[in-house]
Amino acid sequence: MLPPEHLIAMLNKKFPSLWQDIDECRAKHSKSWPGWCFIRRDELADIIESYQSSPPPNGDQRMKHFSRIRLATILAPWRVSKTVYRFDSDIYHALIQTSLKGNIPVELLFRLPEWAVYIETPGLETYFGPSQGFVASLNYSPRTDGQVTLSLLSLNGDDFMIEWLYVKENLTIEQSLAQSLERWHTMVAGMKLSRPEEELSLKDVTAHVSQLVNLLLYICQVNSEYYDVRCADGSDRVPGNPQPKKTKKGLRYFSPDKPTVWECGMRQGAELRRALSEQAEWRGGTHRSPVPHTRAAHWQTYLMGEGSRKDPAKGVRVLKWIHTILVNARKGDAGVPRDT
Numbered sequence: 630m631l632p633p634e635h636l637i638a639m640l641n642k643k644f645p646s647l648w649q650d651i652d653e654c655r656a657k658h659s660k661s662w663p664g665w666c667f668i669r670r671d672e673l674a675d676i677i678e679s680y681q682s683s684p685p686p687n688g689d690q691r692m693k694h695f696s697r698i699r700l701a702t703i704l705a706p707w708r709v710s711k712t713v714y715r716f717d718s719d720i721y722h723a724l725i726q727t728s729l730k731g732n733i734p735v736e737l738l739f740r741l742p743e744w745a746v747y748i749e750t751p752g753l754e755t756y757f758g759p760s761q762g763f764v765a766s767l768n769y770s771p772r773t774d775g776q777v778t779l780s781l782l783s784l785n786g787d788d789f790m791i792e793w794l795y796v797k798e799n800l801t802i803e804q805s806l807a808q809s810l811e812r813w814h815t816m817v818a819g820m821k822l823s824r825p826e827e828e829l830s831l832k833d834v835t836a837h838v839s840q841l842v843n844l845l846l847y848i849c850q851v852n853s854e855y856y857d858v859r860c861a862d863g864s865d866r867v868p869g870n871p872q873p874k875k876t877k878k879g880l881r882y883f884s885p886d887k888p889t890v891w892e893c894g895m896r897q898g899a900e901l902r903r904a905l906s907e908q909a910e911w912r913g914g915t916h917r918s919p920v921p922h923t924r925a926a927h928w929q930t931y932l933m934g935e936g937s938r939k940d941p942a943k944g945v946r947v948l949k950w951i952h953t954i955l956v957n958a959r960k961g962d963a964g965v966p967r968d969t
Contacts, residue, residue: 717898
């Protein structure tokens with residue numbers, strides 16, 4: 630069982646009618662929500678609070694109640710797709726080691742291929758311990774002036790950590806996290822917990838979240854490379870939001886029996902390894918031809934807009950993510966190794 634499935638099972642046990650109630654809420658209201666939102670977090674909070682006979686009596690109970698709402702907000706959209714994104718090992722390590730500089734490229738985050746994604750993070754050590762993977766999703770609420778947040782649920786078995794970014798223009802990851810951590814610490818202080826909650830370090834959280842956002846932005850690219858491991862015929866199927874099914878009780882979303890695994894960057898990873906091999910062979914030689922090499926993953930600013938080439942004043946500067954680039958490599962199919 631995948632780590633997100635453990636927490637979904639816990640929510641199932643605590644709130645047996647939760648998923649049906651979410652489907653009914655979507656049937657009534659989803660046409661007024663953005664397409665990237667599965668269920669607004671204030672609507673989901675109202676659903677869960679309707680199960681309570683009385684408000685949580687103390688700070689610890691309020692914290693646990695709040696944690697369940699946050700978990701359900703992130704896991705509800707993942708439950709209906711149950712997809713796993715698995716990176717080529719070399720691409721994965723290159724991404725998590727890349728430094729993020731400049732403002733968050735907000736427009737890319739709205740290109741998530743599904744309402745929620747689970748990305749594996751093998752061997753990732755964080756400030757709170759090891760992490761097997763994380764679920765990411767976007768949400769908003771009119772109760773917070775419609776501010777969009779990116780929630781990141783890191784998992785290791787039944788243990789989890791939730792971090793979130795305010796999705797705003799002209800903010801770096803550190804600035805966005807500073808705002809969310811300030812709100813979090815204020816909220817924790819207001820709950821008057823019987824035990825003090827550890828204050829999170831902005832530096833540690835920024836370092837961890839930057840790794841996750843690198844992986845997330847990779848799969849948000851227009852030219853992202855996906856491969857469904859179930860498609861032996863090599864078809865070009867791409868991920869997307871599932872459709873509801875008609876039932877006697879209305880439209881329902883049913884959780885798949887098994888996860889779908891999308892491999893990411895496998896072909897590019899093979900090409901990178903070939904280029905590095907060629908580079909090693911050429912090293913120390915006398916041939917003057919250009920040596921195959923890689924250009925590290927990086928952020929790059931583009932000037933977008935009609936007429937911007939001739940008149941920069943007409944353009945808009947947009948920060949975009951450029952993945953690792955192969956330079957002077959041989960043309961041709963690198964071949965992607967597959968398990969047999």
